[in-house]
Amino acid sequence: MNVTTSNRLRLSEQLEEEPKLIHRSRQGHWAAYxxxxxxxxxxxxxxxxxxxxxxxxxxxxxQVPPTFFPEEFTxxxxxxxxxxxxxxxxxxYRNSAIIAFANVVTVLFTxxxxxxxxxxxxxxxxxxxxxxxxxxxxxxxQVRMIPGYLILAKLGLxxxxxxxxxxxxxxxxxxxxxxxxxxxxxxxxxxxARVDGASExxxxxxxxxxxxxxxxxxxxxxxxxxxxNAYLWPLIILTEQNVRTLPIILTWYSNQHGSQPHLTMAxxxxxxxxxxLVFMLTQxxxxxxxxxxxxx
Amino acid sequence: xxSSKRLFRFPRRETRDSAKHTFLGLTVPPLxxxxxxxxxxxxxxxxxxxFFDYSARRxxxxxxxxxxxxxxxxxxxxxxxxxxxxxxxxxxxxFHISVKTTLLFAFLILPLNLLITLPLAALIxxxxxxxxxxxxxxxxxxxxxxxxxxxxxxxxxxxxQRGLLNAIIGAVAGKLTAINWTGDQSLVLMGIxxxxxAVIVAYLWQDLGYxxxxxxxxxxxxxxxxxxxxxxxxxxxxxxxxxxxxxLLRPTILLAAMLTMISSFQVFDIIQVLTNGxxxxxxxxxxxxxxxxxxxxxxxxxxxxxxxxLFLLVLVISLVQNRLLKTEWEY
Numbered sequence: 178m179n180v181t182t183s184n185r186l187r188l189s190e191q192l193e194e195e196p197k198l199i200h201r202s203r204q205g206h207w208a209a210y211x212x213x214x215x216x217x218x219x220x221x222x223x224x225x226x227x228x229x230x231x232x233x234x235x236x237x238x239x240q241v242p243p244t245f246f247p248e249e250f251t252x253x254x255x256x257x258x259x260x261x262x263x264x265x266x267x268x269x270y271r272n273s274a275i276i277a278f279a280n281v282v283t284v285l286f287t288x289x290x291x292x293x294x295x296x297x298x299x300x301x302x303x304x305x306x307x308x309x310x311x312x313x314x315x316x317x318x319q320v321r322m323i324p325g326y327l328i329l330a331k332l333g334l335x336x337x338x339x340x341x342x343x344x345x346x347x348x349x350x351x352x353x354x355x356x357x358x359x360x361x362x363x364x365x366x367x368x369x370a371r372v373d374g375a376s377e378x379x380x381x382x383x384x385x386x387x388x389x390x391x392x393x394x395x396x397x398x399x400x401x402x403x404x405x406n407a408y409l410w411p412l413i414i415l416t417e418q419n420v421r422t423l424p425i426i427l428t429w430y431s432n433q434h435g436s437q438p439h440l441t442m443a444x445x446x447x448x449x450x451x452x453x454l455v456f457m458l459t460q461x462x463x464x465x466x467x468x469x470x471x472x473x
Numbered sequence: 474x475x476s477s478k479r480l481f482r483f484p485r486r487e488t489r490d491s492a493k494h495t496f497l498g499l500t501v502p503p504l505x506x507x508x509x510x511x512x513x514x515x516x517x518x519x520x521x522x523x524f525f526d527y528s529a530r531r532x533x534x535x536x537x538x539x540x541x542x543x544x545x546x547x548x549x550x551x552x553x554x555x556x557x558x559x560x561x562x563x564x565x566x567x568f569h570i571s572v573k574t575t576l577l578f579a580f581l582i583l584p585l586n587l588l589i590t591l592p593l594a595a596l597i598x599x600x601x602x603x604x605x606x607x608x609x610x611x612x613x614x615x616x617x618x619x620x621x622x623x624x625x626x627x628x629x630x631x632x633x634q635r636g637l638l639n640a641i642i643g644a645v646a647g648k649l650t651a652i653n654w655t656g657d658q659s660l661v662l663m664g665i666x667x668x669x670x671a672v673i674v675a676y677l678w679q680d681l682g683y684x685x686x687x688x689x690x691x692x693x694x695x696x697x698x699x700x701x702x703x704x705x706x707x708x709x710x711x712x713x714x715x716x717x718x719x720x721l722l723r724p725t726i727l728l729a730a731m732l733t734m735i736s737s738f739q740v741f742d743i744i745q746v747l748t749n750g751x752x753x754x755x756x757x758x759x760x761x762x763x764x765x766x767x768x769x770x771x772x773x774x775x776x777x778x779x780x781x782x783l784f785l786l787v788l789v790i791s792l793v794q795n796r797l798l799k800t801e802w803e804y
Contacts, residue, residue, distance in 0.1 A: 347512070
């Protein structure tokens with residue numbers, strides 16, 4: 178996750194109001210439709226080219242000039258990849274899923290808990306701590322990258338999925354974001370629970386967490402996407418084949434099969450398509466997360 | 474009756490305070506330790522490394538492996554960076570190239586991005602509610618794809634023999650074309666290497682949807698009544714956009730611009746996969762320089778110094794952003 182500045186939250190302030198849905202129905206804007214359709218076609222071309230390529234035979238893909246539609250439609254490339262002993266896709270899906278799932282759960286837990294504490298409690302050194310959290314958001318990841326690697330190497334966590342889970346369990350931006358959301362949890366609600374004798378952990382679990390529900394869904398989806406698509410950090414930490422995640426394995430496969438683009442294209446489709454479909458179905462939350470937080 | 478019962482059960486102030494105290498005691502110190510170890514410690518270490526000639530291959534002293542075989546060199550790394558002589562060591566020249574390329578990349582991405590996303594957002598906002606969502610999803614989709622996949626995809630568009638781009642140009646020109654978009658260093662357009670332009674186009678394609686959804690949301694948050702008022706006063710659609718919508722979007726545009734710029738300073742994935750910095754270093758950006766020096770050549774002291782420079786660049790952009798964002802706005 179690439180978070181660099183605290184000013185993003187200003188964006189959320191600006192956009193928090195619900196969109197006004199009053200619109201004049203305008204029929205005559207055929208020019209707008211035409212332009213948008215044309216732009217869509219251009220934007221879709223890279224996807225289409227890859228999907229078509231994945232259905233072409235090895236002979237057809239080498240044709241110069243290339244064909245656009247597959248002349249002899251074949252599923253052979255997909256069979257080759259799914260039967261490739263060197264490419265146990267199931268294992269890589271599993272690795273990616275474990276890491277993404279663990280990242281989301283830990284980040285949501287720590288961000289909501291700590292964000293809530295920063296919003297609703299007073300304690301010594303709170304100011305300094307919060308300032309520090311803001312400061313880490315400003316710092317590019319590259320500054321921490323090398324020592325991060327050295328620490329994991331010392332701990333023997335290179336080529337270990339834990340190496341991608343443990344250091345990412347606390348996220349400065351998540352804390353900052355959840356603090357903003359927790360500020361709006363009514364104090365009366367918390368005090369009422371205290372009067373009723375609820376323990377502080379119980380209040381966090383039964384009152385604060387449900388109140389933060391929409392934020393959890395939004396930020397959770399975003400974190401999942403960032404974790405699933407991450408490249409640089411896994412590239413450094415995971416150098417052995419059996420622990421690699423999907424993005425790393427895709428570039429590895431592409432490098433191995435440089436002269437067989439039909440295979441690489443099919444592999445890319447197998448890696449990109451399923452999760453893209455999931456992201457598409459949940460994009461409402463992702464879009465909301467981006468417009469609300471400006472996270473990138 | 475009930476109220477007195479309630480009052481009776483009301484925990485005494487000290488009990489409540491001590492419960493809060495326990496809660497904080499159980500949560501804050503572990504957090505401080507955790508963030509201290511995984512965030513603050515690597516940060517400080519990263520800055521320290523920039524002042525050493527450090528390689529993970531050499532043992533060094535017991536303190537973080539710094540010193541002894543990994544000697545302290547003070548500001549020498551940074552001093553070397555200012556060596557602009559023709560015969561400067563390769564690593565220094567590569568650094569200069571990477572700073573130049575990063576700046577070129579970021580300052581080209583920004584205007585191109587805004588020139589496409591702003592009109593596109595306004596266009597999408599102008600169509601019927603039902604199709605609006607379809608178009609938005611469509612242009613947003615690349616944001617959700619792994620950038621590695623995007624790079625591979627574009628690699629096949631740019632392929633000299635089998636690429637779609639050459640096929641289209643060939644069909645239009647009526648003869649075979651085999652332009653090596655990402656690999657021919659002699660191709661230069663208005664002083665900008667074509668390989669860099671190719672990388673920029675792929676990056677833009679993936680990144681557009683991001684600003685697009687931000688601008689669409691901002692457009693929707695502008696009260697229709699303001700635009701309506703302008704129309705009643707006889708303003709054309711274009712005038713409404715230019716004199717009403719755009720000024721109201723100003724803070725959002727500034728913020729989106731800075732975020733776009735900061736993240737393009739840190740571009741890595743697409744370039745590493747598409748060109749890996751080539752041809753002849755024409756697409757070598759700072760992150761590639763850092764990665765290669767640190768993890769291919771084990772030159773971690775130098776790589777850390779480069780990352781400190783990257784940090785300073787990002788810092789400057791953030792400060793400029795703060796300055797520009799200070800302008801008040803309301804409607």
